[in-house]
Amino acid sequence: MTEFAAFRERIIAICGERPYYDYNHLIIQGREDFPDMFVKYGYRSCQLHAEARTQKYVHNLAQSDPRAPCVPEILDVFEDDHGHVYIVKELINEPNLDKWLEGAASTDDHTRCHTEAVEKVAAAISWLHACPRPSDTRIGPVGGGIIEHYIFSDTGAPIAFAHAAALQAYLNEALSRAPPSGRCTVNISTEPLLLCASHVRPDNFYIDPTTGKVGMLSFRRVSFVPESLASLALSPMRGTFVEEVSRLVDLPTDKRDILGRAGMLITMLGGRHLGIDEHGRKKRTRRSRRSRQPAARVTIPSSDTTPTIRSPLAASWV
Structure with a gap:
């Protein structure tokens, strides 16, 4: 303009x-x-x-x-x-859903408004999932770039992945850093790519009083990702509101657990690139023999000597 x-x-x-x-x-x-x-x-x-x-x-x-x-x-x-x-x-002057729900006149009114909000947000998320992918985008935000998804914590992916196979290689590299008894792999490279909003919280949505439609405020964490990552964004462990929305969105849930483990490992390893480039290939580095060190791995103390601790971080991913 x-x-x-x-x-x-x-x-x-x-x-x-x-x-x-x-x-x-x-x-x-x-x-x-x-x-x-x-x-x-x-x-x-x-x-x-x-x-x-x-x-x-x-x-x-x-x-x-x-x-x-x-x-x-x-x-x-x-x-x-x-x-x-x-x-x-x-500028959107309407209150977000949190404040909108606070304005309910009674308990019954609050319950009705809450149900309406969940249904409309679920419909909005499903509509996003069905959006066509533009020709210049293979994975990530429109036009390419860093995937903003909670599997990478708050910092976003460490690499602008070129395609889904590269993302899969990175996740499997993270999973390979687990103790031997817990190692596994995940296959997401052939899944359909969905436009995923991973910030599914009431404070990111509002109700337009003129049309009655739900609106979405921030698009920071919106990217085209394999459908299993779109499903992970709706994990019930992300909160009661997300759990209710998740029930109304038709997505497979069979890989949530393994992707949750991958996310936890990525966080524990500091969110680094793990020696993987944007095409999913191992980076070639020249190092002297003295400087060669084994790849960083996550060490879990023996349960015989350490009391069991339930990590809130672990719970948030499964």
Whole structure:
């Protein structure tokens, strides 16, 4: 939008006045020729550009489908001279589902609203799963890039995988670092790729009072992934709300356990690339004999000498 470009300097100036430790988003009040807007900004240029591409793609699909959820429009995306990326979005003034449910007048009203929210979010997630994959995307966000999924904790994948086989090779490398008795492999490379939202929490959705549709606020953790990873994002152990949504979404669940183990190992190993490149091949490194060290492995103490501890991290993945 050419008229919008003149507004960029004001956006940069307002964001620059905020302390570095403050949140990476804010609301900018508009004026007569510009509406109020939501701005998300930061240094993670590749991830922010990928998020904007994905949200714009889904918004365009939603415009022509009456069954689609509401998706805020991307108004502008740009970078400043210091490498900051700014995503300017349509401002959504409606409360998220958490606050919407808090406003219920009675217990019965809250139960009805909660059931409605679960059903509408499940329908929105199923609609996303059915979105066609654009021709320039093999895996990950639209246009390619880092997969943002909870299996990689909060930092995203350490590699921009070129295809599903590369992702499978990485997960199997992580699984190979387990103690011998717990080693296994997973096969996900031939599964259909679904557009997966792994941030399925009430604070990421809202209800449009005009249409009654559910809307989705953040597209940071939305990527095309094999269907088993889409299923893992709906693991009941992620919370009561996710569990209720999961019951209404038709996905296989047979690989949730093994993928949960892989996610736990990735976290324990520090989320590193594990010697795997973007094509799933082992990286070739030159090292002297003295510097050669065996691959890092997870060591689990013997149960004979160590009391059993139930890890909350482990529970969150299965």
